[in-house]
Amino acid sequence: MTATTADHHDDHHPTGIKRWLFSTNHKDIGTLYLWFSFVMFIVGGLMALVIRSELFMPGLQVVDPHFFNQMTTVHALVMLFGAAMPVFVGLANWQLPLMIGAPDMALPRLNNWSFWLLPPAATLLLISLFMPGGAPAAGWTIYPPLSVQGGMGVDFGILALHMMGISSIMGSINIIATVMNMRAPGMTLLKMPMFVWTWLITGFLLVTAIPVLAGAITMLLTDRHFGTHFFDPAGGGDPVMFQHIFWFFGHPEVYILILPAFGVVSQIIPTFARKPLFGYTSMVFATATIAFLSYIVWAHHMFTVGMPLTGELYFMYATMLIAIPTGVKIFNWVATMWRGSMTYETPMLYAIGMVFLFTIGGFSGLMLAVVPADFQYHDTYFVVAHFHYVIFGGTILGALGAVYFWLPKWTGHMYNETLGKWHFWLTVIGMNLTFFPQHFLGLAGMPRRIPDYALQFTEFNMMSTVGAFLLGFSQILFLTNVLRTIKGGEKASDRVWEGSEGLEWTLPSPPPYHTFVTPPQVK
């Protein structure tokens, strides 16, 4: 009875701009997050193309070195905080309530706020490019003393990071609250879909890691303006302390980026292998172990700062340990495929691509963990190749796969499979052409974050630039496909995929504005 009244009342939701500004509906907010992150993906991508254009050949052709540094810095910040993190919050907003049988997120108003902090934050970050002295240019890691030297663009950047951080914290509080309290009767923790599990764990990582970043950048701000010397040796401070604090946030951060993508892949592979996920429980434990370990390996980003031998040894062993639960996940995915009945629709291609490319990044991670060798790899293009394999190959391919996977559910239409496959292959080829040669560049001795380079690095840089343009322009296919699917296309069934399992597939496609107003029973 009450449920019907609620339905009736809420169906008069505002339309037009008000619908989006004031929305507390998880589907609307999910959509906002997804579009926002796509726009940021394009903005960050254009900056990457500026970087790659300058690096096409030796000499300075396109930009000056200071602007180059602004590009590398803002590209990374936009991609991480504007694209990679929000895209998964968007997916969580859309999917978590549907997957656990909840009517909405636990804290809908907070949800609205956490989204609407993002556009102003991104604006602050981007307008810093037009400030005197330009945008932050000390790298996304904003190490002092260099970051203390920058102009007021750095303060804009710090403020933007604070806002995006608050947004993430609120978003993850909401996710934790939703998953803990709003599961349908019968859905015990160990019956939750893997995507829900990985997000629950990511949520805890976010609420604990982001405040550490907030502390670091606040100290940086007071060092810049209020005469403190936290990181200034001349005043008794310590620049290396900043790095410890930063990476205490920064390493969990990289797992914040990858765990939800692990979740996505763990949904997609069983669907298209038509076989249950192999080793569900060990997947949950592996995820939790990775999350725990991610807190105790931070200084592997700082092997060259001159830590004591024992410190270096400890961080080497701890980092190597992460390879074990990560390996478990990869083996489980392969075992899920094993003796399945596989078909290769676009989401499955993305999932397979993700497993393959992420693992290449895992291998280079393992190499980086070997400290004596890291003395050579550190701060070279080898590291750039490593993290693009895990973040582009892992996080971004995971997110793209997720969109193809759930888009028919969201819109009620099938996307164009041919276009989807073209998008997949061009993206994968572009990404490998861009980032694989960077391994060689790094090994041969090219430092990262330089606008110009010695002649022996020319060929691979040219390849990389060609790849980057291919990669960038392929995304037009994605946009086209998504827009066409929203407008129309073949009607999607409720189950959408033959192998679908889970509550979201019991709903109509597209699902009504309010779903699971009365909770489903999970057996």
Next chain:
Amino acid sequence: MMLNRRRQTAGRVPDIAARIAAVAAALYASVGHAEWALNFQKPVTTIGHVQYDLHMLILWVCCVIFVVVFGVMFYSLFAHRKSKGSTPAKFSHSTKAEVIWTIIPIVILVTMAIPSTQALIRMEDTTASDMTLKVTGYQWKWRYEYLDHDVDFYSTLSTPRAQIEGTEPKGENYLLEVDNHVVLPVGKKVRILLTAADVIHAWWVPALGTKKDAIPGYVNEIWVYIEEPGTYRGQCAELCGKDHGYMPIVVDAVSEEEFDAWVAGQKSG
């Protein structure tokens, strides 16, 4: 290209051949060495060799795991297709398999950790050195102080601006050349102290097999024992602002006699 040039100069029209060679050489220099370098520069220090071997070891380990894991995956992708009539199996876990693929990586990691630990202990042992060089990073140059020899100088990029801007062809050592080279003796354990005056830099010469940050307020230590005379080039490896890409390092490794002569020359000069 070398072959080509030789054949042509041996031919009947040496004049044209010489011209072609000159054009080719200019192109070669401006387009870049078609080196396609895939791996580490040749190490020339004791720890450089240790490091190189470790790097190759772990690279091969990764390659083997890669082939095994993706061999299985691609076989499955091929063989277990629905279109080939594969019907899904029912299994969803196997304790035995899971234990095996937890144990094997542990064993591999331990076997890698052992040589890594040994190498690291060696690399960090800066005791019993024969001489000490102090390096200070500045925006954007290096200062070198030979603490035992009373020699002190700065070293800055010597590539002309015109080459960077492209109004002049780029020389062979474009961006890897400096006015004052660091001169070090071969066959000596040289301890290098690193610090910085403004922001963080990192002193890195790939062939010497070591890299460490130069941090204001800190003095870091590394050591090198160079085995082969030669000129070794490197760069600053920690983003240090606008001209981070323009503060290279050039080390001349020379015999002890030459080194002593050089020191004497520096003092009188």
